[in-house]
Amino acid sequence: MCNRAEDRFSTRAQQDLQQLFGPVFTWEGDRERINPTDPLLTVRTTEGGYQATPLRWGLIPPGKTPEDYKRVTTTNARLDTLTSKPTYRSAFLEGRRCIVPMSAFFEPDPSHTPRKGERKRWYRVERPDGRPLLAAGVWERTETPAGVLESVTVVTRAPVGELATVHDRMPALLLSKDLHTWLDGDPQAAIQAAQDSWPDGLLHWALVP
Known part of the structure; x- marks a missing residue:
């Protein structure tokens, strides 16, 4: 997954989220x-x-600050290394897991190399039925000179089906039946759910005009 997302939730998507999680959302505007x-x-x-x-998108481990991670990308965490990477291991094993709702995520066009002054071309990946994408996430809390900072990373896995032609990673998307296992299951069950939950055929992608 690249480091770009969207939360322009349709009325149907908002209704889905409310049905799944309850009246806990404040819709502050599309991004x-x-x-x-x-x-x-x-x-x-x-x-x-x-x-x-x-x-904050970009996980900061305890004892560290955003300044320490200025040149390190922690917006994504590979599912297969969650239990071995020190940056994410404690948060995952100790149950600091979350769901990251998105209306879409974006991947750069692998066939396009921008010339000088030219912008990247992006694929926008979404559900064509307008329902929200629910990605597995891991969050952390740390003390910084500015106070307590809570941050998150989106867990990624190998892509499904033809999405592999766009990128070699994708968010570990979850169907509603697997949300509880990711959030509260034991580590092995949570990893298995994130790896197996999302089937091929539910995503649509197109170049952004």
């Missing part, structure tokens, strides 16, 4: 382009329900 370090909407479990909170 066509969410970049690293921007607030990224997340859903976390709380006692008796869920909490929807925007967190």
